Amino acid sequence: MARLVSWVEDEAPALTDVARLLAPHTGRAHVVGVTGAPGVGKSTTTSALVRHLRAQDRTVGVLAVDPSSPFTGGALLGDRVRMGEHAEDPGVFIRSMAARGHLGGLAWSTPQAVRVLDAAGYDVVLVETVGVGQSEVEVAGLADTTLVLLAPGMGDGIQAAKAGILETADVLGVNKADHPDADRVVHDLRAAAALVEREPDDWRPPVRRTVARDGTGLAELVTALGEHRSWLEASGQLARRRARRARAEVEAIAVARLRSRWADLGDVDLDVLAGEVAAGRSDPYAAAATLLDGLAAPAGGSARR
Amino acid sequence: MARLVSWVEDEAPALTDVARLLAPHTGRAHVVGVTGAPGVGKSTTTSALVRHLRAQDRTVGVLAVDPSSPFTGGALLGDRVRMGEHAEDPGVFIRSMAARGHLGGLAWSTPQAVRVLDAAGYDVVLVETVGVGQSEVEVAGLADTTLVLLAPGMGDGIQAAKAGILETADVLGVNKADHPDADRVVHDLRAAAALVEREPDDWRPPVRRTVARDGTGLAELVTALGEHRSWLEASGQLARRRARRARAEVEAIAVARLRSRWADLGDVDLDVLAGEVAAGRSDPYAAAATLLDGLAAPAGGSARR
Numbered sequence: 222m223a224r225l226v227s228w229v230e231d232e233a234p235a236l237t238d239v240a241r242l243l244a245p246h247t248g249r250a251h252v253v254g255v256t257g258a259p260g261v262g263k264s265t266t267t268s269a270l271v272r273h274l275r276a277q278d279r280t281v282g283v284l285a286v287d288p289s290s291p292f293t294g295g296a297l298l299g300d301r302v303r304m305g306e307h308a309e310d311p312g313v314f315i316r317s318m319a320a321r322g323h324l325g326g327l328a329w330s331t332p333q334a335v336r337v338l339d340a341a342g343y344d345v346v347l348v349e350t351v352g353v354g355q356s357e358v359e360v361a362g363l364a365d366t367t368l369v370l371l372a373p374g375m376g377d378g379i380q381a382a383k384a385g386i387l388e389t390a391d392v393l394g395v396n397k398a399d400h401p402d403a404d405r406v407v408h409d410l411r412a413a414a415a416l417v418e419r420e421p422d423d424w425r426p427p428v429r430r431t432v433a434r435d436g437t438g439l440a441e442l443v444t445a446l447g448e449h450r451s452w453l454e455a456s457g458q459l460a461r462r463r464a465r466r467a468r469a470e471v472e473a474i475a476v477a478r479l480r481s482r483w484a485d486l487g488d489v490d491l492d493v494l495a496g497e498v499a500a501g502r503s504d505p506y507a508a509a510a511t512l513l514d515g516l517a518a519p520a521g522g523s524a525r526r
Numbered sequence: 527m528a529r530l531v532s533w534v535e536d537e538a539p540a541l542t543d544v545a546r547l548l549a550p551h552t553g554r555a556h557v558v559g560v561t562g563a564p565g566v567g568k569s570t571t572t573s574a575l576v577r578h579l580r581a582q583d584r585t586v587g588v589l590a591v592d593p594s595s596p597f598t599g600g601a602l603l604g605d606r607v608r609m610g611e612h613a614e615d616p617g618v619f620i621r622s623m624a625a626r627g628h629l630g631g632l633a634w635s636t637p638q639a640v641r642v643l644d645a646a647g648y649d650v651v652l653v654e655t656v657g658v659g660q661s662e663v664e665v666a667g668l669a670d671t672t673l674v675l676l677a678p679g680m681g682d683g684i685q686a687a688k689a690g691i692l693e694t695a696d697v698l699g700v701n702k703a704d705h706p707d708a709d710r711v712v713h714d715l716r717a718a719a720a721l722v723e724r725e726p727d728d729w730r731p732p733v734r735r736t737v738a739r740d741g742t743g744l745a746e747l748v749t750a751l752g753e754h755r756s757w758l759e760a761s762g763q764l765a766r767r768r769a770r771r772a773r774a775e776v777e778a779i780a781v782a783r784l785r786s787r788w789a790d791l792g793d794v795d796l797d798v799l800a801g802e803v804a805a806g807r808s809d810p811y812a813a814a815a816t817l818l819d820g821l822a823a824p825a826g827g828s829a830r831r
Contacts, residue, residue: 244806244808244809332810337811465812468800471813474813475817483764491777494774498776499553499772501549501553502550504542505772505776508776508779
């Protein structure tokens with residue numbers, strides 16, 4: 222398992238064969254994105270979710286997508302320690318995903334790692350990622366169910382609305398619910414959620430309180446995640462979301478392969494084009510057109526990598 | 527000006543000609559990214575920066591990149607009100623950027639809008655964006671100087687480190703510096719910054735305290751931004767950063783054009799390919815290869831859009 226995920230990160234050549242073999246076994250896991258600003262307790266909540274799901278005898282895969290990885294290549298020690306209690310349990314697989322390459326590396330590799338865990342038979346795949354703004358959008362595209370975590374003292378309701386979380390979240394978790402300001406956060410969230418326009422049949426994200434540290438409210442949170450999954454199936458949204466996800470996956474891989482090809486296009490060199498733009502002798506639109514011409518020209522090589 | 531920026535957002539056909547005409551006039555503005563988690567006071571700080579730069583008789587363009595726009599299509603009223611004091615000043619141009627299309631729309635259009643303001647002659651272009659994690663990385667690619675804002679009560683030092691800000695920031699601003707916890711935040715930031723490995727000639731991000739609301743510390747913040755710009759020029763990093771930025775711009779436009787082309791590739795339909803993947807009958811790697819084959823094949827149309 223760990224090797225397969227590494228192959229995904231490294232884009233190992235064998236992966237294309239492996240992906241073909243795995244494909245028929247995918248689509249069974251419930252993929253849950255766990256996101257929220259730094260400090261709300263994402264890792265603690267993820268660990269508590271694992272504990273709870275294991276008590277229900279469900280197997281769990283965890284992918285921790287570390288935002289600092291573009292620079293540092295790895296997660297901080299704290300998270301690993303917190304997850305340590307599951308290290309001996311064969312029903313749990315935990316892996317940090319590192320973005321090894323350029324921007325978009327995680328957008329491309331994380332869903333492929335999810336497919337590996339899905340095909341391996343894990344009942345639930347949790348994808349933990351820091352998210353405010355754009356990265357939440359990515360998680361929403363990746364998961365069947367997106368759990369957005371908030372906590373008291375992390376900015377008020379209008380700030381939450383600004384980050385677009387109300388449109389992204391399928392389930393809202395207010396962690397650190399033993400904090401004196403928790404009631405206000407829950408109240409503000411519910412008030413803001415009521416303002417989001419939805420169709421009568423749409424899912425309305427429930428707000429659940431937790432104290433992940435001691436497990437308070439975890440049963441209710443797991444229930445809410447399960448209810449969303451049931452709604453997805455009953456409403457036909459599951460198939461729609463997964464088709465959309467597959468579309469994004471295919472596109473991300475195609476773009477990643479194009480990028481790697483742009484390095485050796487023969488006559489057309491992206492760095493030379495960029496240099497002309499930086500010097501004011503060309504503009505990005507003209508340079509992009511030249512790049513695309515180079516791609517289609519026979520000199521640019523075959524379409525396969 | 528406003529129309530040109532709208533053309534960028536809409537990818538109007540006339541834009542390719544406009545971009546060519548603007549190109550020789552770009553490269554003069556100091557492009558400053560202003561980022562930080564929701565609630566730290568980005569808009570207030572941006573407005574205070576504008577006020578301070580105007581007092582120095584420098585013209586300022588502001589692009590507010592709104593993270594909720596993938597869903598709501600616009601900024602909340604609050605920001606507009608706060609910027610209202612500059613509405614009558616011809617030396618200030620303020621614009622909210624909306625991501626009108628799919629993911630990556632802002633990554634593609636924001637740098638082109640920056641080029642418009644740059645060519646128009648604004649001395650400083652401020653790009654305000656919510657950023658924790660990935661979106662900060664984008665701002666770092668966009669700007670000459672990245673100002674990362676923090677505030678007391680928004681999570682502790684190790685959380686800041688997790689979000690990768692210390693590697694991204696050129697200048698660190700601790701806003702709400704009249705808060706009792708501000709000293710601790712400054713202390714933790716300096717301690718964490720000292721742990722980042724840097725070469726002897728590298729820029730070391732200064733930490734500046736501000737109370738943006740009443741202008742405290744703004745003079746020192748503006749000075750720090752200017753010092754970073756001077757260092758960029760003296761060290762040769764400005765040319766390097768701008769070449770890297772141009773590379774990302776060209777690539778983003780090329781990818782956006784490919785995406786729009788993937789809708790009508792004749793034999794190869796991305797939605798059909800995605801459907802096969804979602805059903806487990808194909809895998810994303812195979813589907814991406816088919817997509818790229820379709821792109822290079824003569825049936826796929828010419829390389830120009």
